[in-house]
Every structure is written in C-alpha cells, then in structure tokens.
Amino acid sequence: MDFxxxxxxxxxxxxxxxxxxxxxxxxxxxxxxxxxxxxxxxxHTIRDIGEVAFVIxxxxxxxxxxxxxxxxxxxxxxxxxxxxxxxxxxxxxxxRRAPQGFEIRLKTIRALSEPAAPLPIAISKWKLxxxxxxxxxxxxxxxxxxxxxxxxKLQEGIVRAFRDYLLGQGFTxxxxxxxxxxxxxxxxxxxxxxxxxxxxxxxxxxxxxxxMMVGVYGRVFEAAPVFRAEKHNTTRHLNEYVSLDFxxxxxxxxxxxxxxxTGFLQYMxxxxxxxxxxxxxxxxxxxxxxxxIPMVRFDEAKRLVSEKYSRPIRNPYDLEPEEEQxxxxxxxxxxxSEFVFVTHYPTKKxxxxxxxxxxxxxxxxxxxxxxxxxxxTTGGQRVHGYxxxxxxxxxxxxxxxxxxxxxxxxxxxxxxxxxxGLGLERLAMRLLDETNVREAALFPxxxxxxxx
Amino acid sequence: MDFxxxxxxxxxxxxxxxxxxxxxxxxxxxxxxxxxxxxxxxxHTIRDIGEVAFVIxxxxxxxxxxxxxxxxxxxxxxxxxxxxxxxxxxxxxxxRRAPQGFEIRLKTIRALSEPAAPLPIAISKWKLxxxxxxxxxxxxxxxxxxxxxxxxKLQEGIVRAFRDYLLGQGFTxxxxxxxxxxxxxxxxxxxxxxxxxxxxxxxxxxxxxxxMMVGVYGRVFEAAPVFRAEKHNTTRHLNEYVSLDFxxxxxxxxxxxxxxxTGFLQYMxxxxxxxxxxxxxxxxxxxxxxxxIPMVRFDEAKRLVSEKYSRPIRNPYDLEPEEEQxxxxxxxxxxxSEFVFVTHYPTKKxxxxxxxxxxxxxxxxxxxxxxxxxxxTTGGQRVHGYxxxxxxxxxxxxxxxxxxxxxxxxxxxxxxxxxxGLGLERLAMRLLDETNVREAALFPxxxxxxxx
Numbered sequence: 001m002d003f004x005x006x007x008x009x010x011x012x013x014x015x016x017x018x019x020x021x022x023x024x025x026x027x028x029x030x031x032x033x034x035x036x037x038x039x040x041x042x043x044h045t046i047r048d049i050g051e052v053a054f055v056i057x058x059x060x061x062x063x064x065x066x067x068x069x070x071x072x073x074x075x076x077x078x079x080x081x082x083x084x085x086x087x088x089x090x091x092x093x094x095x096r097r098a099p100q101g102f103e104i105r106l107k108t109i110r111a112l113s114e115p116a117a118p119l120p121i122a123i124s125k126w127k128l129x130x131x132x133x134x135x136x137x138x139x140x141x142x143x144x145x146x147x148x149x150x151x152x153k154l155q156e157g158i159v160r161a162f163r164d165y166l167l168g169q170g171f172t173x174x175x176x177x178x179x180x181x182x183x184x185x186x187x188x189x190x191x192x193x194x195x196x197x198x199x200x201x202x203x204x205x206x207x208x209x210x211x212m213m214v215g216v217y218g219r220v221f222e223a224a225p226v227f228r229a230e231k232h233n234t235t236r237h238l239n240e241y242v243s244l245d246f247x248x249x250x251x252x253x254x255x256x257x258x259x260x261x262t263g264f265l266q267y268m269x270x271x272x273x274x275x276x277x278x279x280x281x282x283x284x285x286x287x288x289x290x291x292x293i294p295m296v297r298f299d300e301a302k303r304l305v306s307e308k309y310s311r312p313i314r315n316p317y318d319l320e321p322e323e324e325q326x327x328x329x330x331x332x333x334x335x336x337s338e339f340v341f342v343t344h345y346p347t348k349k350x351x352x353x354x355x356x357x358x359x360x361x362x363x364x365x366x367x368x369x370x371x372x373x374x375x376x377t378t379g380g381q382r383v384h385g386y387x388x389x390x391x392x393x394x395x396x397x398x399x400x401x402x403x404x405x406x407x408x409x410x411x412x413x414x415x416x417x418x419x420x421g422l423g424l425e426r427l428a429m430r431l432l433d434e435t436n437v438r439e440a441a442l443f444p445x446x447x448x449x450x451x452x
Numbered sequence: 453m454d455f456x457x458x459x460x461x462x463x464x465x466x467x468x469x470x471x472x473x474x475x476x477x478x479x480x481x482x483x484x485x486x487x488x489x490x491x492x493x494x495x496h497t498i499r500d501i502g503e504v505a506f507v508i509x510x511x512x513x514x515x516x517x518x519x520x521x522x523x524x525x526x527x528x529x530x531x532x533x534x535x536x537x538x539x540x541x542x543x544x545x546x547x548r549r550a551p552q553g554f555e556i557r558l559k560t561i562r563a564l565s566e567p568a569a570p571l572p573i574a575i576s577k578w579k580l581x582x583x584x585x586x587x588x589x590x591x592x593x594x595x596x597x598x599x600x601x602x603x604x605k606l607q608e609g610i611v612r613a614f615r616d617y618l619l620g621q622g623f624t625x626x627x628x629x630x631x632x633x634x635x636x637x638x639x640x641x642x643x644x645x646x647x648x649x650x651x652x653x654x655x656x657x658x659x660x661x662x663x664m665m666v667g668v669y670g671r672v673f674e675a676a677p678v679f680r681a682e683k684h685n686t687t688r689h690l691n692e693y694v695s696l697d698f699x700x701x702x703x704x705x706x707x708x709x710x711x712x713x714t715g716f717l718q719y720m721x722x723x724x725x726x727x728x729x730x731x732x733x734x735x736x737x738x739x740x741x742x743x744x745i746p747m748v749r750f751d752e753a754k755r756l757v758s759e760k761y762s763r764p765i766r767n768p769y770d771l772e773p774e775e776e777q778x779x780x781x782x783x784x785x786x787x788x789s790e791f792v793f794v795t796h797y798p799t800k801k802x803x804x805x806x807x808x809x810x811x812x813x814x815x816x817x818x819x820x821x822x823x824x825x826x827x828x829t830t831g832g833q834r835v836h837g838y839x840x841x842x843x844x845x846x847x848x849x850x851x852x853x854x855x856x857x858x859x860x861x862x863x864x865x866x867x868x869x870x871x872x873g874l875g876l877e878r879l880a881m882r883l884l885d886e887t888n889v890r891e892a893a894l895f896p897x898x899x900x901x902x903x904x
Contacts, residue, residue: 040702041702042667042865042867060622060669060670061669083865085701085702085836085865085866085868087702112702112868113865113867113868115838115863115864115865116837116838116839116863116864116865117838117863117864118864119864120864138860139664139857140664140667140668140857140858140860140861141860141861141864143664143665143667144667144668149668149669152624152626153669155627156624156625156626159625159627160619160625172512172604172605172608173611174604174894175611175677175694175876175894176894176895177677177897178630178677178679178692179643179654179679179692179897180902180903181902181903191631191645191646191647192645192646193643193644193645193654194643194644195691195902196899196900200902202631202645202654209895212591212595212904213595215494215592215595215596216592216595216596217512217513217601218493218511218512224676224677225627225629225630225676225677227630229648239631239647240629240630249537250492250493250537250564384565385565385568386567387568405591405592405903406592406904408590408592408593409592409593410568411568411569412535412568412569412570412571412572412593413534413536413537413565413567413568415492415494415537415564415565416537416564416565424627442626442627442629443628443629445629445631448648450632450633450647450650450652451632451633451857452664452857452858
C-alpha cells in the first residue's frame with residue numbers, strides 16, 4: 001500500500017517556476033555565483049547566433065534567459081522548438097541585461113513535450129501589434145504573451161485584495177446560486193433557460209441573496225460571475241463578467257459603504273505594489289492615488305460639468321456616458337482625483353430596493369463610483385423596512401408574489417444595510433488604460449462572441 | 453466638497469461584531485472588568501424572567517449575552533422584539549456561563565430596525581428539529597440559526613484554504629466563462645440556453661479553460677459554480693455547485709496531482725483549526741486525519757471489498773455507489789483512514805482528455821478521492837500531445853471541428869499536466885457528517901428546487 005503525504009518539492013512536478021527563480025535570486029544576492037540550478041518552463045523564444053543561442057524560458061510569471069553553447073550543452077539546438085516544455089539544468093551567473101538579472105549557462109536540456117506546429121503568431125513579441133479581433137480569436141495562444149497574461153495576473157491581485165480586505169473587516173464569503181427563478185429581480189436583460197421544465201434565468205447580480213445573507217452574517221461578500229443579456233455592443237459592456245459584491249449590515253449611512261470601498265481600493269493598491277510589482281512594471285501601470293476620493297451629488301455633478309464644459313443638461317434624471325466622462329475629467333482637473341463618487345441618483349433610475357433620501361424622495365441614498373470617467377461600481381443603502389420594500393416594489397409594478405423569499409427577510413427583521421457591486425473587468429480596464437473592456441476580459445462574452 | 457478617506461471604525465457602521473467581541477475578550481483577559489462597551493447585533497432571543505431579562509444578541513459569528521434590568525436599562529423590554537437590529541451599551545463583566553464567557557449589563561438599547569412579524573419558526577433553538585424540506589423552504593430565515601450558519605462559515609474556510617494554499621504553491625487564480633458554446637465538452641447533462649440566437653450551454657466544468665490556462669501560467673485554479681443538468685434526485689447530487697478546480701503543468705506523474713490535493717487538505721485542516729475553531733466546536737466536527745492518505749488501484753479496490761464483504765463484482769469497469777461506500781469502509785477499518793485515493797479508472801469511464809496508462813491502455817492515469825465512502829474529487833493526468841488528443845477525441849466519437857480552440861493548445865505546445873475538480877458541498881457534507889448534500893448547500897438547486 002502506498003500513501004501520499006502531501007507536497008514537498010522533491011516529490012512533485014518539479015520546482016514551481018517563480019519559487020525557483022526566487023531561490024536563485026536569493027543565492028545571487030547572498031553573493032553566490034556559478035551554482036547549478038534546474039528550471040522547468042516553456043521555450044518562449046530561441047535566438048540562435050551561431051555557436052551560442054539564447055533560449056528564453058517562460059515560467060509562471062517571468063522569463064528566464066538561458067545560454068546554449070555548442071559542444072557544452074548536451075542537446076542539439078536544432079531539435080529544440082519554441083513552445084516545447086523543457087527541463088533545463090545549468091550554471092547560474094548574474095547578468096544585468098537578462099530579464100531576471102541572471103542567466104543560466106545550459107548543461108542539459110530535456111524536452112518534456114513538443115508542439116505539433118509552429119505558432120500562428122509570434123506571441124513572444126513585446127507588443128503583439130495585432131487587432132483586438134485576432135487577439136480574441138486566438139485567445140488561448142495570445143494569452144501566452146507576457147504582457148497579455150500580466151493583465152490577468154493583476155486581476156488575481158484585485159480579487160485577492162477584495163477578499164482579503166473584507167475578511168479582515170469581519171465579512172463572510174458566500175456562494176450564491178446563479179440559476180435563479182424567473183423574475184427574481186425583474187428586468188428585461190436576462191438570459192433564460194429551461195430548468196427541468198421550469199422557467200429559470202441566469203442571475204444578473206447576487207443582490208437578493210446577499211441581502212438575505214446580511215440577516216445571517218451581518219457582512220457578506222461574493223466574487224462570482226453575473227450575466228446580462230444586454231444587446232449593447234460597446235467598448236464597456238460584457239454579457240458575462242466577474243462581479244465583486246459586498247453587502248454590510250448595521251450601517252449608519254450609505255457613506256459607510258463608500259468608506260468600505262475606499263478602504264478596499266487603498267488595500268488593493270498596497271497589495272498590488274507589494275506582490276504584483278513585476279506585472280505593474282511590465283505593463284507600465286501607474287496606480288491611481290486613492291488616499292482620498294471626492295464625492296459629489298448627481299445633480300450637482302451635472303451642473304458642474306454643464307457649466308465648465310458648456311454642455312446643456314438634456315435629461316436631469318439620467319447620466320449619459322459622455323457626461324460620466326466629463327465628470328471624471330472635471331474631478332481630475334479640479335481635484336486631482338481619478339476617482340469620484342457620484343451620489344443621490346434619481347429614484348426612477350434605481351431599483352426598488354434602493355433607499356429613498358428622506359430629505360427628497362426623488363433621489364436615493366445611492367452612488368456610482370467613476371474611475372477615469374467610467375462607472376465601475378453601483379451601490380447604496382437598501383430599504384430594510386417591510387412596509388417600505390412592499391411599497392417600493394409596488395410602485396415599480398413588481399409582483400410581490402414572485403419574490404416571497406426575498407420579502408420574507410424584511411418581514412422577519414433586517415438591520416439597516418447597504419452594499420455595492422464592482423465590475424472586475426471594468427476596474428481592470430481602467431487600471432490598465434485599455435480602451436476596450438474586452439482587453440481586460442479573459443475570455444470575453446459579447447453579443448457576437450461565445451467562443452473561445 | 454467632501455472626501456472619503458477609507459475605513460476607520462469611528463466613521464463606519466459601528467463595530468464589526470467579532471472584532472468588538474475580540475476586543476472585549478482581550479480586555480477581560482488583561483484583567484479589566486466593569487468597562488463600558490457598545491455592540492450592534494440582531495436580537496436572537498429574549499428570556500424575560502421578571503425584573504431581569506436575558507437578551508441574547510446575534511453577531512456575525514457568535515452570540516453575546518446581555519442582561520436587561522428593569523429601572524437600570526433605559527428601554528422598555530416590552531418594546532424589544534426578537535430579530536430587531538439593535539445597538540446596546542452596557543457594562544462588561546466575565547460570566548463563565550455566558551456563550552462568550554462574558555455578559556453585558558445593559559444601560560441603553562437603541563432599536564435600529566424592527567421586524568413586521570414574529571418568526572414562523574424558532575430559529576434560536578439549538579437544533580431546529582424540523583424537516584429538511586422546511587429548512588430549505590425557509591432558507592433565508594433558517595440560516596440565521598447559529599448551527600446552520602456555522603456550516604457555511606466553515607465552507608468559507610475550505611475555499612479560503614484552497615486558494616491560499618495554491619497561491620503559496622505558485623498557482624494563478626483564473627475566472628473562466630460559464631456560458632460556453634454548444635458541445636464544448638460533450639455530454640448530455642447540460643443546461644442549454646439561447647445566446648443571441650446562438651446555441652449555448654452552461655459550463656459543466658472549467659476543464660477546457662483551465663487546460664488552456666496551463667499553457668499560459670503553468671499552474672492555475674478556480675473556485676466557481678458549475679452546472680449539471682443531471683436528473684438524479686439523490687442525497688449526493690446538486691444541479692449547481694461550487695467546484696474547486698486546479699490544473700498544474702510540468703508534472704512527472706499523476707501522483708503529483710494527488711500530492712497537491714493532500715497538501716491542500718493538510719493546509720485546510722490547519723486553517724480550520726486555527727481560524728474556525730468556534731464553528732468546529734459549535735457543530736461538534738472532528739477534523740479527519742490527513743497526514744497520509746492511502747491509494748489503491750480501481751481493480752484492486754474492487755477485489756478487496758468483494759473479498760472482505762463477500763460481494764460479487766458485477767461490472768469490472770464501473771464503481772457502484774455501494775462499492776464506493778465499502779471501499780471507504782475497508783480503508784477506515786484496515787488502514788484507519790477516512791480518505792482513500794482510488795486510481796487507474798477504466799478508460800471507457802473517463803473523458804477523452806484523460807491520459808491512458810502506458811502500461812495498460814484499458815486504464816487511465818486518473819483517480820477519485822473518496823471521503824468516508826463518497827467521491828469528492830475526480831482528477832488525473834491529461835493528454836498533452838496533439839496527435840494523442842485527436843486520436844482519443846475521435847475514439848469517443850467527438851467532432852474535432854467543434855473544439856478548435858481547445859485543440860489549438862495541443863497543436864502549439866502543452867506541458868505534461870494534470871488536475872482535479874473538488875465538489876465543495878460534498879466535501880463539506882462529509883466534514884459535517886450530513887447525510888444529504890442539500891444540508892451543505894447554501895441555496896441548493898436540484899431537480900425540484902429552483903427557489904429560494
């Protein structure tokens with residue numbers, strides 16, 4: 001009988017790439033040189049310059065420069081292909097010009113696998129210089145480009161910061177269902193499916209469930225996919241995206257929710273600086289200042305940009321995308337902030353569960369967060385009283401019979417609460433200074449795109 | 453202009469409940485007594501015994517005992533309702549018999565909200581003593597029971613351990629799409645939907661996408677919902693569940709994948725012990741020994757239980773649920789382990805991407821992990837060669853034209869790799885010693901259940 005005792009590096013699939021690199025760097029920093037190391041990775045490029053060839057290996061986060069020498073390295077370079085998986089062993093020395101500050105003079109190369117065909121596009125180029133359409137068509141291969149993959153490594157960091165920060169603030173992580181009963185949240189933009197002969201939909205947001213869970217844990221969050229069947233084919237819409245949601249009970253004001261988001265953004269900035277510095281450097285990302293974020297009322301914001309940019313207010317109850325951009329520009333110019341909270345959205349533009357402003361019921365205790373002129377978050381305080389939620393649902397023409405489970409939480413008692421939803425890809429798009437949200441979506445889903 | 457500067461406790465929605473409790477305990481441990489504290493929570497129960505009443509508050513993870521005294525507490529207890537949200541202030545003293553080892557003698561109670569109706573079921577009872585059906589019907593309220601919610605707090609810990617352990621092992625977290633093209637992975641048990649006049653499905657697993665991402669990052673993981681339209685209505689099937697998936701490149705053997713899972717289980721055990729002790733205690737959960745996990749070949753396992761329990765082998769290529777239970781029992785009895793890896797599943801029972809055993813192509817380099825006789829994980833080494841994946845796809849009668857994106861990764865080079873999928877609710881069900889997986893699902897989806 002064999003037994004498994006868990007991971008140690010000798011027993012498992014070779015050294016973890018970044019860890020192997022870290023170990024090498026530590027030894028170099030300690031003054032060692034000329035020591036032997038073994039590394040596994042994909043052959044990213046081969047630059048053959050006669051009796052010497054530079055073999056660049058692609059590891060999980062970094063590129064490592066290896067030097068092949070005819071007669072020294074026990075392998076025929078002619079048999080080495082780009083996108084082969086290899087294990088190499090060689091001698092490590094510092095090399096200022098190499099990507100990681102060292103290079104490995106190869107003694108042996110062992111091919112672990114080989115491709116069947118050369119790449120259809122040179123993914124090792126620094127910038128791909130190809131159309132977005134091609135980048136999306138060839139997504140599984142294109143993502144092997146170091147800049148492309150760095151974008152999604154940064155997204156790991158954003159989601160990690162979201163979870164870690166909220167766990168530290170006493171939140172509980174939840175996993176709510178994505179297949180939901182018809183009409184759970186109303187609205188037209190839903191994907192419908194047949195669920196064992198019942199009409200079902202894909203969740204547009206975890207709104208109802210996270211509110212239910214506020215009654216259970218007080219503070220909850222979820223990072224999970226949401227689905228919107230919107231027919232918009234714009235640079236900022238996706239039909240499936242990752243929503244970072246939280247909901248918190250026992251608030252004194254909807255500004256508590258904004259405070260919590262500000263705290264998250266500050267934590268995110270610190271985490272990305274500390275643990276994702278190589279990706280930030282690779283992509284040339286300058287993290288925004290989030291030490292303080294201005295806030296402005298919806299109607300005031302409209303007035304300010306109308307005056308400053310001589311733009312007539314067409315609809316006092318709606319924000320056009322261009323107005324959002326101008327609000328972003330205004331707060332950049334006037335207050336040096338790339339973020340701005342726009343508060344007190346009109347009641348008619350917010351869902352029924354948004355709490356009305358007690359001082360003026362035409363507006364709600366809600367907000368959007370704009371980042372460089374793009375809405376990345378919608379949030380606010382929610383109704384918590386039973387009669388009030390019934391009243392507001394009826395005002396919107398919703399049928400209370402279809403939402404008994406949701407309404408029950410108010411009937412049996414809910415604390416004052418609020419929360420928000422943050423679109424991961426939109427936040428990433430702005431951080432990365434991309435002009436199309438698809439650049440920040442791993443496998444984007446849009447009106448025309450269902451594959452890969 | 454106002455600015456937000458992020459969270460500090462004075463600015464936001466009152467003290468975080470568990471943090472407030474921790475602070476109180478620290479002060480008591482340091483010898484302080486009779487100090488004033490303010491806490492917010494839901495009124496879990498009121499036990500009125502004349503001039504004194506015990507008011508038990510429900511905070512995010514714990515119950516706190518408060519003592520109301522007529523004439524001392526500035527509030528009329530008659531006006532206090534269970535499931536009201538309150539802020540209380542009072543004097544803290546150690547009290548051995550109270551749930552947290554202290555109680556608060558109340559000076560003031562401030563009601564933040566009130567329910568509209570009394571609870572339909574006494575959720576404050578220690579054990580609910582109601583049917584599973586009722587528990588699921590009243591889910592949003594039932595989860596306020598301290599034992600019910602503790603089950604899902606533990607699930608937070610499981611998922612957290614999965615992520616933290618794998619991040620520490622050089623994995624990258626990914627978010628793959630759940631709406632996929634028709635026929636992406638084959639199989640009958642898929643939920644279908646119309647995607648802008650294209651035929652789409654809900655992902656049964658992130659298998660194809662995580663393999664694509666192995667070519668990008670080497671090691672990847674995802675914790676996300678998967679969807680199975682299976683009509684089974686059993687105690688162990690859900691139609692939507694949380695799948696903990698990882699996939700790792702550069703492996704030497706499929707046992708590397710089992711090693712990694714064993715390492716995760718060890719880490720999970722340590723994390724739950726360290727940070728979820730109160731939930732473990734509340735639920736009486738004894739964590740299983742995972743210091744070593746036995747492994748046994750599929751055919752050998754069948755033979756062992758057939759001999760020991762005098763059970764004829766009906767089908768040499770399939771494991772019946774009863775056989776799984778007996779294998780679990782065998783390894784508990786013979787080796788004292790609640791876990792067992794069953795390896796080398798028959799090729800005809802595994803998907804086309806499973807790697808055949810080079811020593812006997814009737815079997816695969818794959819495994820299931822059984823926990824107390826229930827399959828909680830399926831994994832193994834995957835095919836990485838282009839011609840081999842084509843051959844195996846064709847053997848299974850799959851149309852390569854429908855999987856061009858997936859096949860392209862093999863064409864252009866993939867490292868040897870393997871991975872697994874672990875069902876969160878099943879693992880939790882076994883940890884919690886529940887007999888029905890629905891007890892371990894927050895809002896279960898089954899053949900008959902789409903709400904709440």
